[in-house]
Amino acid sequence: MTSIEYIIQGLSISCLPINLLYCLIGVFFGTLIGVIPGVGPVTGVALLIPLTFGADPISALIMMAGIYYGSQYGGSTTSILLAVPGEPTSVATVFDGYQMALQGRAGPALGISAFGSFIGGTIAIMGMAFIAPPLAKLALKFGPAELFVVMVLGISIITYVARFSVRRAVIIAAFGLFISSVGQDLVTGERRFVFGIPEFAEGIDFIPVVMGLYGISEILLNIEQTLGENVFIEKIKNLFPSLKDWRDSIFPILRGTGIGFFCGIIPGVGAAVATFASYGIEKRFSKHPERFGKGAIEGVAAPETANNASVQSAFIPLLTLGIPTTATAAILFGALMIHGYTPGPTLILQHPDFFWSLTISMWVGNIMCLVLNLPLIGIWVKVLKIPYSILVSNIIIFCIIGSYCIRNTMIDVITMLVFGVIGYLMNKFDYEPAPMVMALILGDRLEYSLRQALMMSGGSFSIFFSSPISIIASGLAAFFLLSPIFTRKRPALGAD
Amino acid sequence: MDFKSLISGIFIFIFGILVCIGAYNLGLGNLHKPGTGLIVFLAGSVMALLSVVDIIKGLTSKGLGIKVLLSLWEGTYWKKGILILIGTTIYTLILNSVGFLILTPFYTAFCIRLFRSQTWLRTIMTSIFSTLIFYLLTFFFKLPISPLPEFLNFYR
Numbered sequence: 001m002t003s004i005e006y007i008i009q010g011l012s013i014s015c016l017p018i019n020l021l022y023c024l025i026g027v028f029f030g031t032l033i034g035v036i037p038g039v040g041p042v043t044g045v046a047l048l049i050p051l052t053f054g055a056d057p058i059s060a061l062i063m064m065a066g067i068y069y070g071s072q073y074g075g076s077t078t079s080i081l082l083a084v085p086g087e088p089t090s091v092a093t094v095f096d097g098y099q100m101a102l103q104g105r106a107g108p109a110l111g112i113s114a115f116g117s118f119i120g121g122t123i124a125i126m127g128m129a130f131i132a133p134p135l136a137k138l139a140l141k142f143g144p145a146e147l148f149v150v151m152v153l154g155i156s157i158i159t160y161v162a163r164f165s166v167r168r169a170v171i172i173a174a175f176g177l178f179i180s181s182v183g184q185d186l187v188t189g190e191r192r193f194v195f196g197i198p199e200f201a202e203g204i205d206f207i208p209v210v211m212g213l214y215g216i217s218e219i220l221l222n223i224e225q226t227l228g229e230n231v232f233i234e235k236i237k238n239l240f241p242s243l244k245d246w247r248d249s250i251f252p253i254l255r256g257t258g259i260g261f262f263c264g265i266i267p268g269v270g271a272a273v274a275t276f277a278s279y280g281i282e283k284r285f286s287k288h289p290e291r292f293g294k295g296a297i298e299g300v301a302a303p304e305t306a307n308n309a310s311v312q313s314a315f316i317p318l319l320t321l322g323i324p325t326t327a328t329a330a331i332l333f334g335a336l337m338i339h340g341y342t343p344g345p346t347l348i349l350q351h352p353d354f355f356w357s358l359t360i361s362m363w364v365g366n367i368m369c370l371v372l373n374l375p376l377i378g379i380w381v382k383v384l385k386i387p388y389s390i391l392v393s394n395i396i397i398f399c400i401i402g403s404y405c406i407r408n409t410m411i412d413v414i415t416m417l418v419f420g421v422i423g424y425l426m427n428k429f430d431y432e433p434a435p436m437v438m439a440l441i442l443g444d445r446l447e448y449s450l451r452q453a454l455m456m457s458g459g460s461f462s463i464f465f466s467s468p469i470s471i472i473a474s475g476l477a478a479f480f481l482l483s484p485i486f487t488r489k490r491p492a493l494g495a496d
Numbered sequence: 497m498d499f500k501s502l503i504s505g506i507f508i509f510i511f512g513i514l515v516c517i518g519a520y521n522l523g524l525g526n527l528h529k530p531g532t533g534l535i536v537f538l539a540g541s542v543m544a545l546l547s548v549v550d551i552i553k554g555l556t557s558k559g560l561g562i563k564v565l566l567s568l569w570e571g572t573y574w575k576k577g578i579l580i581l582i583g584t585t586i587y588t589l590i591l592n593s594v595g596f597l598i599l600t601p602f603y604t605a606f607c608i609r610l611f612r613s614q615t616w617l618r619t620i621m622t623s624i625f626s627t628l629i630f631y632l633l634t635f636f637f638k639l640p641i642s643p644l645p646e647f648l649n650f651y652r
Contacts (some may be wrong), residue, residue, distance in 0.1 A: 054638030165589060167546050171508055174542040177535065178515055185532045192522055220577045221613070364590060390622050393607030396584060397600060397630055400591075405639045413588040417581060424577075428568045429504040447535045459527030 010356025026063035041071040057339035062361040073369040076113040088272040089307040092279040096299030107238040113304035114373040120305035121258040121366040124312035136320040139345035148449035149473040155374035160480040164430040166256020172427040176436035180443020208403040208416035213433040216420025249301035256302040260309030270326040271310035275303035327434040502554025512544030595644040600627040
């Protein structure tokens with residue numbers, strides 16, 4: 001089949017009524033997650049994975065991808081109306097978005113963020129369609145040694161951009177590796193650290209861990225937080241930006257797309273970095289930098305475009321190399337595995353229908369996001385007014401249902417609660433969970449690749465430096481792990 | 497002394513050592529044929545070695561006393577946190593016996609009242625509404641949650 005035929009096939013699959021429904025559910029929940037402050041895409045995707053258990057794998061992945069990029073659309077609403085970013089990727093939007101809202105221009109701010117996201121998303125999806133298949137073919141040359149070093153690189157970049165110290169991020173990644181080792185050894189079949197709990201023989205599932213680390217611990221931390229009281233009340237009008245707004249925004253949107261696209265591809269950098277980079281660049285090169293922070297529409301258009309472009313392009317390393325570049329992508333990696341797809345070079349080549357359906361559904365989903373975000377803005381504003389106590393109780397029940405439904409066992413719910421407490425303590429002692437999640441999800445494959453590579457080389461570590469890919473990846477991993485020892489300053493951005 | 501670094505460092509150091517011991521007992525193998533415990537041993541070693549830096553930092557830092565540690569919980573409503581954990585554990589343990597549709601409204605009401613005082617009418621209405629929405633979700637997405645008590649399972 002030619003590429004055109006694959007695209008047509010993908011279009012026909014993604015436009016099936018059931019897939020359109022799952023896409024709509026995904027983007028709806030994604031937008032909702034983005035709107036609710038304190039529930040980021042990581043928690044959101046983890047919370048909603050169980051809803052896909054009964055679905056066809058393609059429908060399930062369409063829905064989960066929708067949650068991921070939908071959350072980027074929704075995040076702007078709280079940033080603009082409430083000055084409370086729903087997630088780190090919406091922080092840069094607050095600077096000018098909230099100021100615009102105060103000046104009575106909440107409508108154009110919301111409008112340009114939705115249109116910018118759509119344009120950024122569309123271009124990034126086109127980039128993905130062009131880059132992913134040849135990259136997958138290149139990645140087919142990866143052996144166990146290359147896979148191992150690339151996975152180590154992914155984890156090391158996540159530790160490098162950790163909010164706190166790299167050392168602590170490495171410690172927590174090692175802890176994640178330990179958790180991933182619980183259960184049956186893939187090579188020998190021997191049981192490890194099951195402590196007499198039969199359910200642990202299959203390992204500790206990542207979903208309860210993620211729900212605990214992000215969902216429950218966040219609730220424990222925000223236990224008395226009151227949200228939804230300072231919602232921007234004024235009626236929102238003129239959602240469609242004026243011609244002048246478009247003139248001011250079009251180049252920031254295009255630049256934001258480029259920055260977001262490249263930040264999404266690079267492991268560990270992610271959408272949060274893309275938003276700050278694009279905001280900084282717009283301010284730096286603007287003829288009127290003094291307008292930034294006082295309601296410049298470019299300050300909304302650029303970061304909002306960048307975060308959506310970044311989220312779309314994050315699928316490229318995930319689907320072609322099997323490397324999740326962010327914590328949310330790591331959860332999608334696990335979700336793909338649950339549904340029987342192994343992310344990596346063979347995925348696109350063996351299941352082109354899956355790849356093209358997902359790609360095209362992402363574009364369809366972006367259109368849905370645009371529709372959901374503009375005409376339905378009133379609904380999202382109402383969501384912001386729901387008392388936190390009601391949201392919290394529903395989030396906890398979602399976590400419980402989600403954890404229980406993975407294997408129909410309450411041990412997973414208990415695991416979630418335990419990791420909720422661990423996550424709470426980690427936050428108190430300045431350890432962040434993203435490296436742990438990454439290591440937990442990649443742990444099995446990492447260990448398997450290491451052992452396979454060592455057996456192939458007869459115990460020689462030279463195998464990890466035997467090809468250009470592994471040399472470059474090893475060098476970069478060493479740089480990211482060791483450079484903080486020699487430099488005082490490093491980016492402290494966190495992974496979305 | 498920096499108690500925050502010291503305590504987390506000591507805890508992780510001990511944990512790392514225990515992981516190393518467990519991994520060693522599993523068998524490390526050799527580089528030609530890595531054993532079941534090799535990667536776990538490496539993970540434990542990384543935890544233990546890097547946590548030593550925290551311990552040293554904790555012992556040598558000046559001006560940061562035990563007050564820093566206590567300040568972590570200053571102004572927090574930790575009693576509510578403990579209550580929510582206890583409540584959720586009980587809910588989890590009896591969910592299958594009592595059934596989702598019967599237990600969840602009570603649990604939701606408990607959470608709502610615990611976090612922020614709402615009127616009883618609002619609490620009850622929200623609890624019932626949330627439960628029904630969740631039940632519809634579990635039904636639509638075919639999630640295996642038992643809606644009724646175990647002894648009524650013959651009905652399903």
